[in-house]
Amino acid sequence: MTLVPSIGRELSKPPSDGISNLRFSNSSDHLLVSSWDKSVRLYDANADSMRGEFKHGGAVLDCCFHDDSSGFSASADHKVRRIDFSAGKEDILGMHDEPVRCVEYSYAAGQVITGSWDRTIKCWDPRAASGPERSQIGTYKQPERVNSLSLVGNHLVVATAGRHVNIYDLRNMSQPEQRRESSLKYQTRCVRCYPNGTGYALSSVEGRVSMEFFDLSEAAQAKKYAFKCHRKSEDGRDIVYPVNAIAFHPIYGTFATGGCDGFVNVWDGNNKKRLYQYSKYPTSIAALSFSRDGGLLAIASSYTFEEGDKPHEPDTIFVRNVNEIEVKPKPKVYPNPPA
Structure with missing residues (x-):
């Protein structure tokens, strides 16, 4: 593990309150950012320019792209919005009964999927005319409040x-293919599917990440494991930090984690090794996203109120250039056989 000194360059005009998520576009270096200041913003990460902003009626808890200049937002005002920065307009795609915590767009299904604290996920057709009566495809009850969603291919993981x-x-959304219990003992913070479609990583408030597989065969399940991260020893006791964010590298399948300790770590999940740790950021890491080619990593350094309302560093978005050595798995070195 190597400590990398650079934390990247700050983007101008960051949100004025907590950053809930950020995501790179699949076709450019545009960056979509949602915030508790009720805004959704579109940035050009390379040019360090804000290309547009929409204000909602409540805190924006998540966002995702549709195409390079439009996307969807999930808001605490219970609304799911479609936002078009090139046209400068937005409309209401649908509603939940409680704050909408998560939103994803499935390119495979052509659907928007949202998860809410009303204990449901809903699917929407963005091609339909505006209004929930026209665009809603289905509502699916969940056992508890939705904390995180992730998609890969036709797999949807709901935590x-x-x-x-x-x-x-x-x-076939009529019922889950699988119902599981997290391998981790405490509240889930983030779930992200592996880019190769074989499983997902899950993080929790207890400073742990679990690596899970969809295949239920004994051989596949034997490969799953969990590991400790984002923690330190101080005065003889273990201080544990929530792991708020997971982002997979699109080329190598390695992944970054961000925690309330202000650190970003890069991991080789297959070889169970930490590859890099970047220098400490000013405050908690709230969200992470790699660009489409893996050459950039966007980092939201934003206090997540894990210690309540207290003075904290300003909410900031950093963009750092990613060197291949930081994210490329290292080959296993086997000892020479005895002569």
Whole structure:
């Protein structure tokens, strides 16, 4: 493990309150950012320019791209919005009964999927005319409040409070393909699917990450494991930090984690090794996203109120150039056989 001194360059005009998520576009270095200041912003990460901003009626808890200049937002005002920065307009795609915590767009199904604290996920057709009566495809009850969603291909992973994990096939949403309990003992913070479609990583408030696989065969399940991270020893006691964010590198399948300790670590999950740790950021890491080619990593340094309301560093977005050596798995070195 090597400590990398650079924390990257700050983007101008960051949100004025906590950053809930950020995501790179699949086709450019545009960056979509949602915030508790009720805004969704579109940045050009390379040019360090803000290309547009929409204000909502409540805190924006998540966002995702549709195409390079439009996307969807999940808001605490219970609304799911479609936002078009090139046209400068937005409309209401649908509603939940409680704050909308998560939003994803499935390119495979052409659907928007949202998860809410009303204990449901809903699917929407963004091609339909505006309004929930026209665009809503289905509502699916969950065992608890939805904390995090992730998609890969036709797999949808739903992580809820109470350590529940439901795995769906988007082609048949009538019931989950699998119902699981998190391998971790405490509340789930983030779930992210592996880019190769074989499983998902799950993080929790207890400074741990678990590596899980969709295949239920004994051989596949034998490969799953959990590991400790984002913690330190001080005065003889272990201080544990929530792991708020996971982001997979699109080329190598290695992944970064961000925690309330202000650190970003890069991991080789297959070889169970930490590859890099970047210098400490000013405050908690709230969100992470690699660019489409893996050459950039966006980092939200934003206090997540894990210690309550207290003075904290300003909310900031950093963009750092990623060197291949930081994210490329290192080959295993086997000892020479005895003569």
